[in-house]
Amino acid sequence: MTDASLAGRPAAPWRTILRQAWPILVSSWAGIVFAVLDTAMVGHASAADLQAMSLGASVYITVFVGLMGVVHALIPIIAQHFGAGRLREAGRAWGQGVWLALLLSALGGASMLFPDVWLSLSGDVEPEVRRRVAGYLIALALALPPALLFRTIYATSTAISQTREVMAINLGSIVFKLLFNVWFIFGGLGLPALGVVGAGIATLAVNWMMLAAGLWMIRHRRAFRALAPRLERPRWADQKELLRLGLPMGGSYLIEVCAFSFMALLIARDGLYVSGAQQILANLIALAYMLPMSLSLATASLTAQAVGALDPALARRTGLSGIGLVALGALLTGVVLIVGQDAIVRAYTDEVRVAAIALTLLQIAPWFHFWDAMHCISAYILRAYKIALVPLILQVTALTGLGLVGGWWLGYGPAAGALAPLASRLMPGAPVGAATMWIMAMLGLLLSALLLFTWYGHVLRRQARGA
Template sequence: MSAGSLPAPAGERFGAMLGKILRHAWPVLVTQWAGIAFGVLDTAMTGHAGASDLAAMSLAVSIYLTIFVGLMGVVHALIPIIAQHFGAGRHAEVGRAWGQGVWLALGLSAAGGTLMLFPDAWLSFSGEVAPQVRQGVASYLHALVLALPAALMFRTLYALGTAVSRPKLVMAVNLGGVGLKALCNWLFIYGKFGLPAMGAAGAGLSSAIVYWSSLAAGLWLIRRDRYFDKFKLRLGKPDWPALRELLRLGLPMGGSYLVEVCAFTFMALLIAREGTHVSAGHQIVANLAALSYMMPMALGVASASLAAQAIGAGDARLAQRTGQAGLLLALAGAVLTAALLVLLRPWIVAAYTGNAPVAAVVMSLMPVIVLFHLADAMQCLNTYLLRAYKVAVVPLLIQVLALFLVGLVGGWWAGFGPGRGSLEPLRQLLAPQAPPGAGTMWIMAAIGLALSALLLHGWYRRVARRAVLAS
């Protein structure tokens, strides 16, 4: 064997693997930040249009995200499926799977759009809603019905680019979409150049224009990129066996997404019992947790995509080592994020609010957020790695147990229900200045995430080990 053909030392191989994951992850992270910017623009710009418009948009976005996130999770089943085809060199199957994903996105759009056409059914959970707010919610959601097909079809491009190690394509489109979103919001929310001032409805129309433009731009870029020629991307006819495979993996994935979103939604509803300042402080803390989550999620997407490629290539050991590298990066990133949250918390809180009572609530909950994020990062990575092996039902069951029953129901029981005060010694230890209910719910949420991370990691190790032994 010549010197040039000798395998690289194990340490270099692992180091190269870490670098490969990071190169794959950073465009995913930027893409997610760009997506968050859409919501920030809607909130900030609609807020200047009037209080009723802001209230309408906040309610409508909550409804839309509940629907969209669940459906998006189903479409994301394309990522491990396409990545395994790509790793195995089945390029024609990559194009075929993508086409079936487009059909799935269209079918899901019809179902989700139907749910959005009846906002009164959703608003019945919110009690009395002012007529102008109710009308704003309906107008915003009806505009987003037009956006949903484009948003879900664009997610098929996201899945394709991620699975075949071309995530920068979607990143470029999303960054361009942020600028277009700001312009369209300005035109339609405030009524510039003779257009009517549409308020919250204008923000919804703006989203529809941006999503359809992003879809067109993404398709145009893929058509011009010769890298995608070998996949022979095509829509084809609906293939029911292929669609069943997507649904078999996608439905539990969408369920997992919904469990996480609904847990935050119901936390907010329960914590609102402690008053406006506590509710506002909780929203800031929840936003911090969501921003912190973007890093492990990007690493999870990248690690799972590369692991799925290795699985498709028949290299179970490489898939296992890729998972180990991803877990190490996620742990290091989570520790760094936690350290920044601790060291910079006065400046972070000041950036969010100048209201002293709200700031005090946020400061009191920050120690729990550090623990919450560490657990959240590890449960996120293990969930994505299991999806690389097309394992989604067990993670869903674990998350229902840990996040919903232990975290949410347990938090309600100990914070507001029959067991109120039972966790007071632990709250006094971790967050002594925090409001009792909010502090208890965040502690139980962190415990639920930690339990989820442990159970998911145990199951992931079992799946990865069995794949190595079978290879």
């Protein structure tokens, strides 16, 4: 029932990781399709709608990703209960996660109802764009509760190695998102064209549909029914555990998202074409990140199951297998990024000047991705042991201190140009400021990965002494 499973697969945990990771990867890609559909379709509505979507989406992503990280504390908690055979405790933990998701939804949704506070960071914004941002964010604020509640189901399915059902829901949602986008953005059947607000309403409708499908799944699928998932009254002890683990996890997620946002704002100083090239590289890195993230999530949930089953040897083998898989995947992705640079840039843009700059920036992509992947797996494995505060501190030091602040200092601040010789070696022809930002961001990831792996080694040695 606990997936005696764990006892039956110690010889090749990598097989189990791969079996669980690919549906997570497909689900992640489905989420990207949502953003692509919105951008492509709103772009045909009007320039004001597209700008409003860009601004509003950045607000929503910042809020959602941070709160999603808190909800994802359910993964190691439920996985450890599951591995230990405490199935009813796992079901109760899901219910406690629902209460937390509702609270976070109220807080996050309320913050999105004041667009002027967010837009104060963006300088002068046309009144019409502000109006559309406000309408878009109202729709997304209402879409936040089902999105976070669905994440409790996503976390539970990941924790008990039942990822295919959630993948099916995510894939099915794409069809409805496309249909609702066409209807609400461009109008029809008696409804006027709503532009960017229509895209938000489409997301709202689809999120509630996904939640309904997820609730049906946990009520009717045998693997979930075995947990007896239920909504009991909030318990402070359970909420405290969720927040103790979830707040640092949410902080880690936010650091990574905000680092890219601030990089884009700083690099925009170099002009329109450099900013466009930067966006291509950032988007490509985000796409490549889905593979190590999926492998890391699968590794973390299986490692947490082994920890819960009091099998430290299996937990260690699973963690090391995950590290090996992520490293191999990053190396293969690096080869694709090197060999396919020209084709990749052509797929993104026909603008000659943007493409030329993008090719110079993409020279760092394989190296950046490798350390991004190593940073990802090291953080997720530590979360499997319910260790989240230390990784947050290490990430703040490395990613914010060395990566972001260091990149600004050497790229656009008092020491601007100091890394020009190194930039010319690693990224010949690239704009010095942008190249410096990416080099320092990569060094921040490298340092973060090394620090996290060092702490992971400390955890393994401590367990060995305890054994």
